[in-house]
Amino acid sequence: xxxxxxxVVAVTAVVVATLAVGAYGWRxxxxxxxxxxxxxxxxxGLNASAIGGEYLSAASFLGVAGLVLAFGTEMLWYPVxxxxxxxxxxxxxxxxxxxxxxxxxxxxAESRLESxxxxxxxxxxxxxxxxxxxxxxxxxxGLALAATTGTGPWLxxxxxxxxxxxxxxxGGMRSxxxxxxxxxxxxxxxxxxxxxxxxxxxxxxxGVSPASTGTTPGDSWESPLAGTGDQQLYTTxxxxxxxxxxxxxxxxxxxxxxxxxxxxxxxxxxxFVLALLGLFYLLPPVYGGLGRLYAPDLIASGDTESxxxxxxxxxxxxxxxxxxxxxxxxxxxxxxxxxxxGLTVAVAGVIxxxxxxxxxxxxxxxxxxxxxxxxxxxGLALLTEGVGVAQAVGLAFAFAxxxxxxxxxxxxxxRRLTDAGAIAGMLVGGGCAGAAVIATLLGMAPxxxxxxxxxxPAAWTVPLAFLTMVGxxxxxxxxxxxxxxxxxxxxxxxxxxxxxxxILPR
Amino acid sequence: MPDTSPRRVRVTSPRTGAARxxxxxxxxxxxxxxxxxEVYMSSLLRSQLRLALLALATLAVxxxxxxxxxxxxxxxxxxxxxxxxxxxxxxxxxxxxxxxxxxxxxxxxxxxxxxxxTDVLDRS
Numbered sequence: 001x002x003x004x005x006x007x008v009v010a011v012t013a014v015v016v017a018t019l020a021v022g023a024y025g026w027r028x029x030x031x032x033x034x035x036x037x038x039x040x041x042x043x044x045g046l047n048a049s050a051i052g053g054e055y056l057s058a059a060s061f062l063g064v065a066g067l068v069l070a071f072g073t074e075m076l077w078y079p080v081x082x083x084x085x086x087x088x089x090x091x092x093x094x095x096x097x098x099x100x101x102x103x104x105x106x107x108x109a110e111s112r113l114e115s116x117x118x119x120x121x122x123x124x125x126x127x128x129x130x131x132x133x134x135x136x137x138x139x140x141x142g143l144a145l146a147a148t149t150g151t152g153p154w155l156x157x158x159x160x161x162x163x164x165x166x167x168x169x170x171g172g173m174r175s176x177x178x179x180x181x182x183x184x185x186x187x188x189x190x191x192x193x194x195x196x197x198x199x200x201x202x203x204x205x206x207g208v209s210p211a212s213t214g215t216t217p218g219d220s221w222e223s224p225l226a227g228t229g230d231q232q233l234y235t236t237x238x239x240x241x242x243x244x245x246x247x248x249x250x251x252x253x254x255x256x257x258x259x260x261x262x263x264x265x266x267x268x269x270x271x272f273v274l275a276l277l278g279l280f281y282l283l284p285p286v287y288g289g290l291g292r293l294y295a296p297d298l299i300a301s302g303d304t305e306s307x308x309x310x311x312x313x314x315x316x317x318x319x320x321x322x323x324x325x326x327x328x329x330x331x332x333x334x335x336x337x338x339x340x341x342g343l344t345v346a347v348a349g350v351i352x353x354x355x356x357x358x359x360x361x362x363x364x365x366x367x368x369x370x371x372x373x374x375x376x377x378x379g380l381a382l383l384t385e386g387v388g389v390a391q392a393v394g395l396a397f398a399f400a401x402x403x404x405x406x407x408x409x410x411x412x413x414x415r416r417l418t419d420a421g422a423i424a425g426m427l428v429g430g431g432c433a434g435a436a437v438i439a440t441l442l443g444m445a446p447x448x449x450x451x452x453x454x455x456x457p458a459a460w461t462v463p464l465a466f467l468t469m470v471g472x473x474x475x476x477x478x479x480x481x482x483x484x485x486x487x488x489x490x491x492x493x494x495x496x497x498x499x500x501x502x503i504l505p506r
Numbered sequence: 507m508p509d510t511s512p513r514r515v516r517v518t519s520p521r522t523g524a525a526r527x528x529x530x531x532x533x534x535x536x537x538x539x540x541x542x543x544e545v546y547m548s549s550l551l552r553s554q555l556r557l558a559l560l561a562l563a564t565l566a567v568x569x570x571x572x573x574x575x576x577x578x579x580x581x582x583x584x585x586x587x588x589x590x591x592x593x594x595x596x597x598x599x600x601x602x603x604x605x606x607x608x609x610x611x612x613x614x615x616x617x618x619x620x621x622x623x624t625d626v627l628d629r630s
Contacts, residue, residue, distance in 0.1 A: 073583075076597035080569070087565060087605050091558045091612055223583045224576050224593035236573040244565075264620070267613050274609045278602030285598045413555055485544070492551055494620040497627050 006326035007148040014186070014333045015163055021182045022167035044265055048272030050177045051256050053184030053334075054342035055082070055273075056280055057133075058140040059393040061187060061335040064281070066304035068288025069295075073224045075288075077236065078394075079281040081243025086277060089248040090270040095263035096412045096491040097254065104349050105254055105404060112411045112491075114481040115419035121426055123354040125403050126251040127373075129396055130347035133250070134340060134377035136392040141336040142381070147306050148329045154382055160333070161378045164340045168348065168370045176341045177259065183338040184276065190331025191283040194312040194324040198290055201315055208293065231452035234459060242458030246397030249404030252342035255349060262495045287311055308332065340374075347373035395437045402429030402461040406469045412491055414470075415484050421473030429465025433457050550623045554616060561612045568604065572596060 060079065067075035102108040105126050110119035138157035145156030167179060225232040247253060260266040291298060291307040295314050298304050309332065312324035352369030403426045410417045410425075436457035446454075453460065473480075481487070576583050576593060585592040 073591065073593045073597060076594070080597055080601050083602060084565065084569060084605055087609050088562065090609050091561045095616070223580070224597055225573055233573060233577050237570075240570065240573075264617060267616060271606070271609045271613050274606050278606055281602065282599060285594075289594070413551075413558075485547075488551065489547055492547070492554065494624055496620075496624045 004149045006322050007329045010326040010330035011145065011149075011159075011333050014330045014337070015159070017182070017186075018163055018179055018334075018337055019166065022170070022176070022179045024178055044260070044269040044272055046177065046181050047256070047259060047269045048276055049181035049184045051180075051253070051269065051273045052276040052280065053180035053182070053187065053338045054252060054256070055277070055339070056184065056187055056335060057339035057393065058137055058144075058332065058335045060281070060284065061191070061332050062140065062144070062305050062308050063393070064284040065287035065291065065308045066306070068285050069291040069307050070299055070304040074236065076224070076285055077239050078243060079284065081240055082247065083274065083277045083281055084244050085247025086270060086274050088244050089253070090267060090274070093248050093408050093412060094257060094266045094270045097408070098257045098260050098266035099263045099491050099493075099495070100487075101490070103255075103258055104346070104353065105251060106350060106354060108411070109407060109422070112481070112487055113417070113419045113422055114483065115422075118419050118422050120354065121423055122404075122407070123350050125426065125430060126350045127347055129249070129400055129404075130251050130343050130350075130373065131377045131380070132392060132399070133252075133396045134343050134347070134374075135381045137336050137340045137343070138378050138381035141333065143305075144309065144329065144332050144336075148309055148325075156336075157378060157381050160336045160340055161374050163337055164344050165370060165374050167341060168344050168374075169367050176345055179341060180338045183334040184280075186334045187331045187338075188280055188283075190327050190334070191280070191287070191308070194328060195283060195286060197320070197324065198312065198315050199286070202290060202293070231449060235452055235456050238456035238459035241462055242394070242398040242401050242456065244401075245405040245462060246399075246401035246458070248408055249400030250396070251346040251350070252339070254404075254408075255346040256342070264494070284308070290315070344370055344373045398437060398456070398458045398461070399430060399433050401458050402433040402465045405462065406465045410466070410469055410473075414473075415488060416473055416477060416480055417469065418473045418476045418479040419481070420476040420479055421469045421471075424472040425465045425469025428468040429461050432464060433461040436461070546623070546626070550619065553619045557612065557615050557619065561608055564608055565605075569601060 060082065064075065064079050067078065097108065100108050100111060102111055106119045106122040109122040110116065138160060141156035141160040142153040143156070145151055145159070146153045167176060225236050257266050260269055287308050291304075291311055295307060295311055298307055298310070308328050309325060312328060313321040315321065316324060348366055348369035350369075351372055352365035355369070355372075406425050406429065407422055411422070436454040440455050572593075583591060583593045587595050
């Protein structure tokens with residue numbers, strides 16, 4: 001059988017396994033609560049695997065290795081930041097967010113600030129971030145399938161969208177939880193197993209440092225500072241800020257917290273996730289490093305994102321190498337499927353509650369929301385080509401850090417936040433971050449300092465959003481929500497204490 | 507016609523021994539949002555926030571210090587440990603156990619704070 005043949009078999013196996021594991025979950029999905037939050041009964045171990053499976057997108061599975069291969073050590077800040085983002089989330093948000101008792105981010109915003117306007121703005125932002133993040137997943141799936149099997153670039157995206165839609169339509173969150181937990185372990189195996197063979201070969205060849213083979217002499221492959229010239233320190237810290245603070249604002253991350261039984265379980269789940277992410281992120285950079293030694297031609301051809309897919313067959317001759325390459329292709333598809341599933345559930349939840357809920361209601365509205373949530377970004381992905389997977393994902397992080405991060409942090413820890421302050425902060429932060437990245441993507445950015453400020457905007461947009469939120473809240477101090485004290489009790493008091501927590505949101 | 511006159515009850519002395527002190531559980535104080543209840547809630551909030559800020563400060567100093575360190579001393583990035591460059595060793599391997607350790611210590615301390623709060627409320 002040819003190498004492409006093995007890849008087709010591997011991708012088919014992942015798709016079939018995903019549908020089968022999902023079907024196992026369908027049997028349990030009956031109520032609206034099953035569909036939205038798996039009835040809030042998911043144990044920390046299973047839930048953490050599901051969060052890991054959902055979070056490790058194509059950007060992690062393919063993008064990190066490619067970026068490390070092309071640009072070197074500085075790109076390690078992305079996996080570090082994506083993991084540290086969970087630590088920030090654990091410390092500031094995890095337990096209170098679960099205790100808020102809300103289904104989605106707009107639910108949280110409305111119950112904390114007692115304002116419909118904040119709810120509508122949050123819903124809009126959730127859908128925007130979700131679509132921004134779904135689009136590169138579909139595009140990446142198309143590229144990966146085209147690279148390994150030689151099909152048209154549209155097929156991969158359509159395939160992923162169809163499988164996700166089937167699982168979400170029939171099983172909602174309950175079904176997706178099983179699928180994603182399975183896919184975390186699949187992704188880990190798909191990277192770890194080939195790596196064992198490849199590291200053995202590397203050690204057999206004398207174990208030379210990847211930094212020793214500079215393709216361009218004098219480049220700083222081993223330097224941990226991103227960017228060029230004077231802006232190095234700024235660019236590096238801006239990446240750190242965007243990833244550390246952006247994680248908590250991603251809709252598919254936040255929606256997962258409502259599936260925990262209580263606040264303490266939410267904390268333990270997050271700790272478990274930290275361990276699983278740390279374990280996974282040890283692997284992709286090694287592909288990048290080895291790729292520099294064994295597949296340096298990928299740098300010249302600009303095809304660095306396929307290093308994970310191609311390296312096993314480059315380093316190992318014959319059928320074994322082809323089989324291992326098929327395994328990493330299967331892992332890449334698991335990455336596309338799981339992240340798209342999680343995003344679809346999160347976006348569908350918001351669309352159905354805020355867009356369709358009044359007309360349809362319940363499970364029907366959720367299913368209609370899921371169709372909209374998948375078809376729009378799929379259409380966008382098929383229409384616009386060329387925005388890199390890692391670039392679009394980076395944009396989503398900077399955008400989330402500038403909008404939902406201040407809303408969550410101030411909403412949970414600061415009693416004097418007002419609805420007017422929250423709206424102003426989200427508009428200013430989101431507006432600036434959005435404008436900066438659109439300018440960069442359209443190629444309108446100048447060089448030097450202004451260019452650096454626009455390419456990595458988080459270091460100035462996040463503080464600006466926080467300051468606006470605090471400033472406007474203080475100026476409108478008469479608008480502090482009436483039940484703030486009671487909401488604070490609900491967010492922070494442990495469940496073991498019998499207390500009047502006010503009216504829980506739906 | 508309904509009987510509107512109150513039912514007869516036997517009257518006994520309410521004073522059996524010494525006068526009792528009326529005790530209001532702290533949980534009721536919190537519910538009624540009295541000043542005392544506020545004191546308990548804001549002390550929980552403060553201790554949790556202090557803990558969170560401590561964890562974030564550790565993260566900021568140690569992990570956030572890495573770029574500054576290599577910016578001030580660029581020659582450090584050429585140091586190699588077992589054929590692996592030092593920055594690579596820090597960012598690709600060493601940082602993850604460190605992140606987990608902060609998280610683990612944080613969860614333990616946060617649960618201890620909550621237990622202390624629950625104990626105070628149960629004892630009252």
